[in-house]
Amino acid sequence: MGQPAFKHGIGARELRELSKPLVNRQRLEAPAWDRRTALLDGHMSVAELQPGMRLRLADVRDRFGLTSRAELPAGLKIALVIKGTARVRYGPHEVHLGPEADSTGLVVALPTATEFARLGRPGGFERTLTLGLSPHWLARHGLKELLEADSPRLVRWNPTQGLLAQASRLFTPDVLARDDTAHHLQLSGVALSLAGEALTSIASGPLTRQRSLTARGAPGDRRLTLLMELIDSGQAGGSTQAELARRLGMSLSNLQRRFRAQRGESLGRFLRRYYLTLARDALTRDAVGIESAAELAGYSSAPNFATAFKREFGLTPSECRAATRTGPAAAEADPRL
Known part of the structure; x- marks a missing residue:
């Protein structure tokens, strides 16, 4: 039961x-590693379930004692260690998680980009779910106050047995081997349950009690909030970054610099992924055509859209549509798109 589900070298x-x-600027370090051999054994995957909601599954054994350092973008991170042990560090705060530790779950609120480290040991094993919720996602769901602080905040929590059982099922070999719409829905269900329990457990805790007047009142923050409102309402569609900056009364360089400082990623990368995700949802849930999806994502060329789509999601728009369709029509789709 303590072994990784798949014997695959990562x-x-x-x-x-x-x-x-x-993450940004990831650095990998391990004693006695020759920089060619696989660092981990097992399974790891990442799924974007909604714009700004990503779920990572890790069922891995550490070969060398890997230390992974990176910069985490701003947002809320929810970790659940089902088996084994995870030793992680957010800024100056180091935490041990797992059934043998003080807690199996952790909620971390990062108001700005923060240094992160995963501190492994040779032979160490962990089976972990990690849910990332971006500032944009939190704002859309009325939770932006969770990030109104001056520094990272960490809250431990322990899940219910029901959530543990639900999460554990994601790591069975037959579930890990799937990659279809039903699997996407299953991941989404667990992610929402994970978010619901974690956020409920901290509802009266320090993340919701304490606010930062400085963060709430900063003019730069208000402009970024307005930017997100423009994007969510559809008013930013078709606008260049320079046009958005003018609408916000900022220079382009100032907007880009503030966005990266507060969100931990470039504005261009965020917008590209946001609109590609909208296009993907339109393809799979609303059954729109590829040309319409390309237009929704801001592409006038379907081939260019297909290239960007595959780079982002690992499959073409046609393959994405085929996952939710049956019959000859799906088989006749142009494989290049």
Whole structure:
């Protein structure tokens, strides 16, 4: 029961690709590692379930004692260690998580980009769910006050047995091997349950009691809030970054600098992923055509849209649509799109 579900070696390149949507400037260190051999054994995957909501599954054994350092973007991080042990550090705060530790769950509120480290040991094993909620996602759901602080805040919590059982089922070999719409819905269900329990457990805790007047009153924050409102309402669609900056009364360089400082990623990367995710949802849930999805994502060329789509999600728009369709029509889709 303590073994990784899949005997698959995860090398540095794969680990960096999996981590790319989650962190910035990742650095990998391990004693006696020759920089060619796989660092981990097991399974790891990342799924974007909604714009700004990402779920990472890790069922891995550490070969060398990997230390992974990176910059985490602002947002709320919820970790649940089902088996084994995880030793992590957010800024100056170090935490041990797992069934043998003080708690199996942790909620971390990061008002700004923060240094993070995962501190492994040779032979160490962990089976972990990590849910990331961006400032944008939190604002859409009326939870932006969770990030109104001057420094990272950490709250331990322990899940119910029902959530543990639900989460554990995601790591069975037959579930890990799937990649279809039903699997996406299953992941979404667990992610929402995880968020619900974690946020309920801290409802009267320090994350909700304490506010930062400085953060709430900063003019730069108000402009970024207005930017998110423009994006969510659809008013930013078709606008260039320079046009958005003018609407906000800022220079482009100032907007880009403030956005990166507060969100931990570039404005261009955020917008590209946001609109591609809207297009993906339109393809899979609303059954729109590829040309319409391309237009929704801001592309006038369907081939260019398909290239960007595959780079972001690992499959073409046609393959994405086919996952939710049956019959000959799905088979006739142009494989290039």
